Amino acid sequence: MNKQSVNKQVEAVILDWAGTVVDFGSFAPTSIFVEAFARAYEFEVTLAEARVPMGLGKWDHIQALGRLPEVDARWRARFGHSMSEAEVDTLYHTFMPLQRAKVAEFAEPIPGALATIAWLRGRGIKIGSCSGYPRTVMEALLPAARDAGYRPDHVVATDDLPAGGRPGPWMALANVNALGVGSVQACIKVDDAAPGIEEGINAGMWTVGLTLSGNEAGLTLAEYQAASPATLAACRAKAAPRLQQAGAHYLIDTLASLPAVVAEINRRLEAGEKP
Incomplete structure (x- = not known):
């Protein structure tokens, strides 16, 4: 050619x-982000918030979600600091098995x-x-x-x-x-x-x-x-x-x-x- x-x-x-x-x-991804936050930290994020960084890799997505001004404000009010990389890791490792278990349903x-x-x-x-x-x-x-x-x-x-x-x-x-x-x-x-x-x-x-x-x-x-x-x-x-x-x-x-x-x-x- x-x-x-x-x-x-x-x-x-x-x-x-x-x-x-x-x-x-x-x-599939957005609903599991909501569930992962609830399971790991008993912290609520909305489906609309979870959608904002969609398209990024999932670790990067969680970090970007935590940096949204409204999410960051609630996180600091709850935990006294902005989300750390270690906390992103915890959320990611909570998210992954949930996503793998449920993705075939979607x-x-x-x-x-x-x-x-x-x-x-x-x-x-x-x-x-x-x-x-x-x-x-x-x-x-x-x-x-x-x-x-x-x-x-x-x-x-x-x-x-x-x-x-x-x-x-x-x-x-x-x-x-x-x-x-x-x-x-x-x-x-x-x-x-x-x-x-x-x-x-x-x-x-x-x-x-x-x-x-x-x-x-x-x-x-x-x-x-x-x-x-x-x-x-x-x-x-x-x-x-x-x-x-x-x-x-x-x-x-x-x-x-x-x-x-x-x-x-x-x-x-x-x-x-x-x-």
Whole structure:
């Protein structure tokens, strides 16, 4: 394949996991953060607070959660100091077995995701994936996802690489390397959270943010299916600014709408445009 042909069509789509392909609303990680704080320190954080740093590696997520002004104020009032790294370690080691034990319960594909992946494969587009989950959690999630019909071509966990995870480009670029993709400009990174969009931008890729299926909207599947057009519009308006600020080139509701974006990016590549 020559360099010119690489840049004319999308070669690979690199997908996040929770809130993107599986786990509508991204509840597996967020609900477990709430439980871990309660178990380790009998300390309450809300689901909304737990969502704020979503997309980071889980140790970094806990540290960022503890640094939120409202959480930090409550922590200092309770314990007399801001959260220490040792306390982050304790929370992380409480979180991990809970997450590993329960993540397979959240492996149901988001409606339309498998059809989109089949559409991509039918056009020779490779499917990469990466996650804020560490490898031990991914090893629990992967068999359940396979049973539900999802098997990406490559999987990168947040602790697989010495350089680290999001918002750095390393997991996305590890997919490029493993999949043998000729150009990052021929890749699309799809994510429901800002750090994952920043990851794609930092890797030089096109980026697509999901406004309704994941972390930013925080809807359950039942809430999404029952929502009025006005409610969905309000959820889009809530989710869009953070994803746009992170650099998303496109915003769509769920992965079901990705084919139209791929077609548009192909037209832009044909015209010589770059991300």
